[in-house]
Amino acid sequence: MKLLEDRIRRDGVVKEGNVLKVDRFLNHQMDIELFQEIGKEFKRRFANENVNKILTIEASGIGIACIAAESFHVPVVFAKKTQTKNIAGEVYTTQVESFTHGRIYDIIVSKEFLGKGDRVLLIDDFLANGKALEGLAQLVQDSGAELVGAGVVIEKGFQRGGDAIRAKGIHLESLAIVESMNDKTGEIVFREQ
Ligand code: G4P
Numbered sequence: 001m002k003l004l005e006d007r008i009r010r011d012g013v014v015k016e017g018n019v020l021k022v023d024r025f026l027n028h029q030m031d032i033e034l035f036q037e038i039g040k041e042f043k044r045r046f047a048n049e050n051v052n053k054i055l056t057i058e059a060s061g062i063g064i065a066c067i068a069a070e071s072f073h074v075p076v077v078f079a080k081k082t083q084t085k086n087i088a089g090e091v092y093t094t095q096v097e098s099f100t101h102g103r104i105y106d107i108i109v110s111k112e113f114l115g116k117g118d119r120v121l122l123i124d125d126f127l128a129n130g131k132a133l134e135g136l137a138q139l140v141q142d143s144g145a146e147l148v149g150a151g152v153v154i155e156k157g158f159q160r161g162g163d164a165i166r167a168k169g170i171h172l173e174s175l176a177i178v179e180s181m182n183d184k185t186g187e188i189v190f191r192e193q
């Protein structure tokens, strides 16, 4: 998505350790007009999928999922990250391992909000190692709902997440794929799509 790539080049900051800071428009301050264009692009790419629910994960996926949901006219459910153990029964739950933060956490979604008959689109801001998306896909599968695909704003193409998600046969649409970046020069190379 040209508009997004231009914005990443203009306002993104490449940090040491292959981290891309996009706090100026995506992860801290949020440019809602850009979000609306992103939402329309997701809608265009999943137009014929009869999505009836968007599933994301707290915290930073929620904003983008909500604006995208306006294009789909569907509700958003966000998986909660929790330490709580006594949650079996009323929720679907799975474990997510964060490489970046070096910890494992549980994610949960109430059984009330996901189940058979749902056609679910996953939305997230970043795809790095893919563990968050894999966890969400697991919850969808456990619930008996149909997973129609995953929409990601920025994929770090040099990390393993995108390939892992595609290898599972999940229809993944990443609006910008960073092939490489250089924290000395600030140069960012995007994958041709
Ligand atoms: P993953 O396996 O789910 O892809 O996540 P990973 O552990 O690699 O990354 C941990 C967190 O850091 C994720 O957010 C992910 O979105 C974010 N992240 C990874 N790489 C980058 C990057 O280059 N730039 C930015 N801005 N974020 C990145 P999270 O832990 O789910 O936290 P939250 O922010 O949603 O609360």
Ligand code: NA
Pocket: 060, 125, 126
């Ligand atoms: Na994040």
Ligand code: NA
Pocket: 057, 058, 059, 060, 061, 124, 125, 126
């Ligand atoms: Na996120």
